[in-house]
Amino acid sequence: MTAVPAQHDVRQHILDIAYPLLLRKGFTAVGLAEVLAAAQxxxxxxxxxxxxxxxxxxxxxxxxxxxxxxxxxxxxxxPGTAAQRLLDYFYDWLDSQTGDEAQSRCLVVKLGAEVCDLSETMRAALARGTGGIVERLARCVEAGRADGSLAEAVGDARxxxxxxxxxxxxASLLAKITHDRTPLDTALIGTRQLLGLRLYT
Known part of the structure; x- marks a missing residue:
């Protein structure tokens, strides 16, 4: 049985308990009673x-x-070049979506289409979060140009x-639909091509 947390941790405890429920069932299908029972x-x-x-x-x-x-x-x-850091990030993405640990699955894939039509505030939270991801990728592309690991020819960083x-x-959505990692493997090949890197290094 899960221990009830100290008062100042209750909010985070509810969020922690709810995350795997939403990841498994979606937002609409998870009722408050289920969250409250799981969080005690x-x-x-x-x-x-x-x-x-x-x-x-x-x-x-x-x-x-x-x-x-x-x-x-x-x-x-x-440590390493910006190009290698980008590849390592996407290798980590591939591993997180194909491993046995369900907790690592992408919540954007699970909730994105569902909640954007239900809630403007949740849509805005998704927009802010995904915007932060794109911004970090763009900064890493710029760093790759600066350190010479990515060519100028790869185009606008943003x-x-x-x-x-x-x-x-x-690719993550297609892998979820097909129960097959092939879309993610294809995305990795496409990423190397977009970055102007050899397919196998």
């Missing part, structure tokens, strides 16, 4: 921290992106960052 907190505690289910969904997304962007910052700050993210997001 009363309804009053939930509404103390979240004014509505919509506000709760926004908070889940914000917490997800805070963790994700922090991990991304760590990966893109590793456009390339957005293209890479869109390719991988689409």
């Amino acid at each position: 907190v009363p309804k009053g505690s939930f509404y103390h921290y979240f004014g509505s289910k919509e506000a709760f969904g926004e908070a889940v997304l914000e917490a997800y992106f805070a963790d994700y962007l922090g991990r991304m910052d760590t990966l893109l700050a590793q 456009t390339l960052g957005a293209t890479l993210y869109q390719n991988w997001l689409g």
